[in-house]
Amino acid sequence: MSQALPPPASLYAERLERFEDEADLHALSEAAIAAILDGGGFGWVKAPKASIVEQYYRGVLLVPERELIVGRMDGMVYGAAQLQKPSRNNEAQAFSVQMMHHFVAPYARGHGLAREILRKAEERARALGFHVLNLDVRATQKGAIALYEAEGFTRWGTHPAYARVRGETIPGHFYYKKLK
Template sequence: MIEVKKIKEFEIGEIEELTSATMDAIQEGIGFGWIKKPAKKKVIEYWKGVILVPNRWLFVGKYKGVISGSIQVVTLSSTNEAAIFRVFIDTHFVARWARGHGLAKLLLEAAQKECKKNKYTHVILDVRETQKRAINLYEQLGFKLWGKLPVYHKLLDETMVSGNFYFKELKNP
């Protein structure tokens, strides 16, 4: 019923499914950095760009055989030797219609497993304080709050929302 996979190129129909899930999340206010809902073409171009970036790993989650969420792991450039041990989680989301089945957790666990496999020891992420379900998941999985930014994200109505910043040390069993 649910599955996660790391992808380096899209198979037939996958970019359309991911775009549809993304548009659903944006409609709900997840954002992806956009304040206003972008054109579908712009979202497709965004996803095409993601898989071209060498220091981004894209994982997609499927619910009932349809891509309904994703998570990205951003690794730092080898020129940043002082921080080469850590990665950053970006655009972790699940479409509204696929929530409540454990896909968000499965995506995050798959990303962490790949990080460990590639010898990364720390993961950092940020999230709007209004995303309570995501915050609960991150804290359940051992992420520690290390800071807050009072002016983090602007909403469509121009109000500002605070953001929480988390880290997790990846320990091998």
């Protein structure tokens, strides 16, 4: 594993609508693969090739119901999250949005970047008119759970067979936060 990065001079999160250059795409892919290898993957258990992750993120930007929030330290991408809007025919749940695939590369943790990404996702959800932000997380992700609870999310349930990783069944927790 890479050595932890020194404290950044700048730390922020932003919505990414397109990749201005390949550097952001490569940095995002590298950070995602590092998070997967560290056990904090977002569905992936084994790290795919960088080209697959890059293709995935290119696709995310094409889906109208998805928004990509990236976290930067000193201008470089080290983490991300996605907002998944409900489909247009889902009128009953049109007031809520799902945050998913929230991660920070392990070598960039400890500086508050995950919190910045989360807060930007909340800000964006409010700006889009959503009233509730939902998310779920593996029960093994103690740091993420502590962050969500510190930021005012309410755990409403636990699924005892949420994920299967390396032959082990892992529980997961479900959270929501009222935005308005």
